[in-house]
Amino acid sequence: MADDEIRDEEESSEEKTKFLFIFKRAPHGAIYPYEGLEVILIMAAYEQEITAAFVDDGVYCLKKGQDTTGIGIKEFAKTFKVLEPYGVEHLYADRASLEARGLTEADLITGVEVVEAEEIANVISAQKVILPF
Amino acid sequence: MGCRMKFAVLILEGPYQHQASDSAYHFTEAALKKGHEITGIFFYNDGVYNTTSLMTPPQDDRHISKRWSELVQKHKIDAIVCIAAAKRRGITESNLAPGSRISGLGQLTELGINADRLITFGD
Amino acid sequence: MLFTVNKSPFTTENLRSCLRFAGKEAPVLLYEDGVYGAQAGTALEGFVKSALKARAIYALKEDIAARGIDKLIDGVQVVDYSGFVDLVAEQNVCPWI
Numbered sequence: 001m002a003d004d005e006i007r008d009e010e011e012s013s014e015e016k017t018k019f020l021f022i023f024k025r026a027p028h029g030a031i032y033p034y035e036g037l038e039v040i041l042i043m044a045a046y047e048q049e050i051t052a053a054f055v056d057d058g059v060y061c062l063k064k065g066q067d068t069t070g071i072g073i074k075e076f077a078k079t080f081k082v083l084e085p086y087g088v089e090h091l092y093a094d095r096a097s098l099e100a101r102g103l104t105e106a107d108l109i110t111g112v113e114v115v116e117a118e119e120i121a122n123v124i125s126a127q128k129v130i131l132p133f
Numbered sequence: 134m135g136c137r138m139k140f141a142v143l144i145l146e147g148p149y150q151h152q153a154s155d156s157a158y159h160f161t162e163a164a165l166k167k168g169h170e171i172t173g174i175f176f177y178n179d180g181v182y183n184t185t186s187l188m189t190p191p192q193d194d195r196h197i198s199k200r201w202s203e204l205v206q207k208h209k210i211d212a213i214v215c216i217a218a219a220k221r222r223g224i225t226e227s228n229l230a231p232g233s234r235i236s237g238l239g240q241l242t243e244l245g246i247n248a249d250r251l252i253t254f255g256d
Numbered sequence: 257m258l259f260t261v262n263k264s265p266f267t268t269e270n271l272r273s274c275l276r277f278a279g280k281e282a283p284v285l286l287y288e289d290g291v292y293g294a295q296a297g298t299a300l301e302g303f304v305k306s307a308l309k310a311r312a313i314y315a316l317k318e319d320i321a322a323r324g325i326d327k328l329i330d331g332v333q334v335v336d337y338s339g340f341v342d343l344v345a346e347q348n349v350c351p352w353i
Contacts, residue, residue: 017246022350024273032145032255035178038217042238048246056273096276117276125257125279129245130350131143132253138345145353152288153353156262159318163337169345250344253351256262 018049020127023058028073033061036133037076044086051127052083053120054112055094059101062093062108081109092120139172140164141248143241145255147182148197149190154183157254158200165208173211173244174201176233178255181219184212186230202232213240258349262288265300274352275307285335285343287316294320296327304329316340 021040025032043050054062061077068075080091091112098104098114105114124130142161146153161171176183188198205212212233214224219235226235245251259278265271271293274284284307286293293304294315307313308331315328317336328334335343343349 019242019245024352031178035218039177039238039241043242046239046242046246048242055277056269094277097273121277121279124277124350125282127350128348129251130253130348131245131251132255132351132353133145136345140344152262156288159337160340164341167338167341169341250349252344252349253353255351255353 016047016049017129018127019043019051019129019131020124021050021052022124022130022132023052023054023061024056024132026057026060027066027076028068028071032133033058034074034076036131037079039131039133040083040088041079041086044083044088047087050086050088051090051092051123052080052088053092053094053123055097055117055120057097057101059093059097059103059108062091062112063103064107064109077109081111084111090123092123094120137168137170138249139170139247141172141244141251142174143244143251143253143255144174144176144180144183145178145253147179148188150179151256153254153256154180154197154201155195158197158204160252160254161204161210165204171208171210172248173213173240174205175213175215175241175244177215177218177238177241179218179222180255181214181222181224184214184230184233185224185228187228198230202230206232213244215241257282258343258347259284260349260351260353261286261290261293262353264289265293265303266298270352272303277352278311278350281311283312283314283343283347285314285316285340286332287319287340289319289323291315291319291323291325294328294332295325296329301329305331308332314339314343 214235263270
């Protein structure tokens with residue numbers, strides 16, 4: 001019995017679908033990243049394997065110190081910081097995209113892993129579903 | 134290509150302004166023609182505007198919402214309009230084109246889990 | 257993994273950045289305004305040709321015709337929507353939109 005249960009658990013974890021959210025647009029100028037984040041928040045309830053990668057202008061979504069009161073649009077960088085309880089285990093940011101924009105890890109909200117493009121390429125190739133926002 | 138696959142399609146842009154909805158339509162049509170199954174079309178972001186029954190384009194132009202309606206009804210495709218995105222943009226049951234239904238992002242998750250491929254068209 | 261690019265390489269960095277994240281040999285499909293990247297004789301021809309050494313690059317026939325592009329870079333393969341579907345059936349797809 002115990003063996004069966006363990007096997008069942010293993011099987012169910014193998015069956016999880018790998019979803020990758022690729023954020024490649026800056027926040028606020030278009031609603032894409034914000035509505036992408038809304039998908040993550042709902043999808044989390046389904047307990048799948050969710051990863052987020054921030055590339056190109058998408059790294060701007062992670063910039064700390066955003067104050068949107070003057071433009072009247074909801075600020076959402078803070079929400080990316082609290083995705084771990086939602087089952088989002090990795091937030092990757094592309095190092096070259098940051099460097100090109102004069103940013104370092106210190107400019108970002110906490111909980112982001114700054115990695116090389118090759119690592120993000122490996123993550124991409126392992127996915128079942130890729131959602132660009 | 135003998136293998137029949139399950140495709141799901143996500144559309145993130147509205148009609149006319151960008152080519153995304155047209156590309157998604159032609160892709161879907163080609164997939165059906167090849168015998169693949171379309172397990173669902175999900176309209177999100179401005180993509181929800183593709184399902185308004187209120188559009189009246191000039192007669193010599195394609196009628197994007199009617200075209201989607203006819204395709205999904207003919208092939209009995211589940212066409213889902215995200216409720217959160219629709220509410221934001223004023224798409225409701227009262228102006229929803231025939232053949233589509235309004236539902237939640239959970240449906241997108243299930244399409245991703247159950248289809249062999251989920252392909253996104255946007256800008 | 258098939259990467260799809262729908263923007264002109266003269267307007268956005270999408271084609272360039274897609275190639276940074278596409279794994280070795282991962283094919284790229286150019287469609288919509290992305291097909292301008294497949295045109296011969298542009299300032300980007302050398303860049304596209306060097307990308308072709310590592311991977312297949314496809315361009316969508318219907319979008320090429322719609323834009324009046326009559327000369328393609330050698331080595332770029334033309335597919336129609338049916339071929340687009342075949343490519344997505346053969347491998348997973350990463351929309352680089």
